[in-house]
Amino acid sequence: MFQIDDTCPALMDYITEAVNGSWVSRQKMSLQNNDKLQISMLVQFNEEIFEKSETRVILNTRLLTTKDSSSRSITFLSGEAECQAYLAPAQQVKRCKPAQTIVSNGRQTCQGELIFEDNFSEAQLNKTTWKHDIRQRMYHVEEELVAFDDAARNSFVKEGELHIVPTIASEVSDGSFMLGDRCTAVESPEQECSIAHGIFYSIKPPVFSAQIHTRNSFSFKFGKIVVRAKLPKGDWLFPYLMLQPVSTYAETHFAKQLRIAYARGNANLRTKQGDDISGNHLYGGGVVWHHGNAVQFLKDKISNAHYGDDFHNYTMIWQRDKITLMVDEEVYGELYDGLSFFNEKCFIIFGVTVGGFLNFDDSVLAKDVKPYKNREPRAALSFWQHRDSWAPTWGRQSAMIVDYVRVYAE
Incomplete structure (x- = not known):
């Protein structure tokens, strides 16, 4: 972009190829003695962007260069109209x-x-971004x-926060x-879409909750994900803040x-050894399976x-x-271990479940602490x-509340 004596409009040119080894822009204007010429250049090369600005003054047919020391937005007057020009710092590289x-x-x-x-x-969950799981577990x-559903009582947006709320069935x-x-x-509709009448000891789901995912809208491989959330409190509740490969379904x-x-x-x-695995004990990492047995690569942190x-x-x-x-x-x-298992794009899953043989493993827990096997x-x-x-132990605190989720390239 060229601007002469701070006047508008500025002159702009888009150059896509060199001429005789040089990148040249020709303008149909003559420069006079004492003219001030402002030049701003933006160059893309090898997937990098370079930006540079400088000011030159014509003095006795010679070009003298002065440098701008800071970025600033300047308004130039031209008749009754105004125009804006952005002068980047000299030698600035982006x-x-x-x-x-x-x-x-x-x-x-x-x-x-x-x-x-x-x-x-937004007032409601963005259903273009997020899809609900609807199935019993x-x-x-x-x-x-639990059974996951899309009922408004189990998942909703309120005051800029996502709430996922487990509710106890009435009967x-x-x-x-x-x-x-x-x-x-x-993959298993015969198991997860219904419970047949008359199966020995079968009952309807005692708890309803929600699980949502981005499988159809967004996935990524490698990156930084940040979730600001309050985790659920209540016996046998378990939160899902996780990534899962796109080659799989949420279920x-x-x-x-x-x-x-x-x-x-x-x-x-x-x-059984007396170690504390209560809600003050945070975990994160990877879970893979070998012949139906979980192999976990986890790190943990205990809080007060x-x-x-x-x-x-x-994060x-x-x-x-x-x-x-x-x-x-x-x-x-x-x-550093187990990374080879995660070699494809993954989607985001948020949910709250109840129980689960891996989440509350009988072989790990102290004897008779759990009301079921x-x-x-x-x-x-x-x-x-x-x-x-x-x-x-449940109540309003049993909801998982998510303030935001952000993913950055790494």
Whole structure:
């Protein structure tokens, strides 16, 4: 861009190829003695961008150069109209360093670039970005004591925050449970879309909750994801803030997962060895499966308070050679093992579940601490019959609340 004596309009040219080895712009204007010529250049080369501005003054047919020391916006008058010109600092260089991040739309990204964001600022959940899982989770291998639904009581946006709320069923008596055409299960619809009447010890789901995902709208490979959230509090509640490969569905059994962060809802929970795994114990990392058995690559951090007492920033930086886990900008772990299992784009999953044989493993927990046994035919019924032991620990605090999620290129 050229501007002579601070007058408008400025002259602009777009040059796509060199002429005799030089990049040349010719303008149909003559320069006079004492004219001030302002030149701004923006050059893209090898996927990097260079920007430079300078001012030259004509003095006795010679070009003298003066440098602008700072960026500023200047308004020049021309008759009754005004125009704006931006003068960048002399020798200023702006670079786009290509990121290793791969996004679902295939575009190239710069390191540090914000590539996905949801502040939940709309009145309702953006259903173009997020899709609900609608399926029951009780009678299959993971055995979670919940049905996911899109009911407004289980997931909603309020005052710029996403709320995922587990609710206790009013009754679970014997009878059929049918989700019909609303069911989103693809791989196991016969297990997850209904509960047949008359199955031994079968009951309707004792808890309803929600799980949402971005599988159809956004996925990425390598990057930095930051979730500001308050985790749920209440016995046997378990939050899902995680990434899952796009080659799977949200309901895929034994799917690999990158768990951004989780803390169990229980206020007091210990292992057989007496180790504290209550809600003040934060975990993050990877979960893969080998012949139906979980292999976990996790890091952890113990706090003085339950992670459901307040909002925290949970960060996972996923790179080719390591995964870094952070809470409130503090690094609490780096993972180098298991990275080869995560070699494809992943989508985001947020949800709150109840139970789960991996989430609350009988082989790990202290004896008789749990009101049901995993993988027993009457597990859901036992859980429901002992509701007086866990339902009082729930309430408004049992919701997971997400303030925002942001993904940056790495």
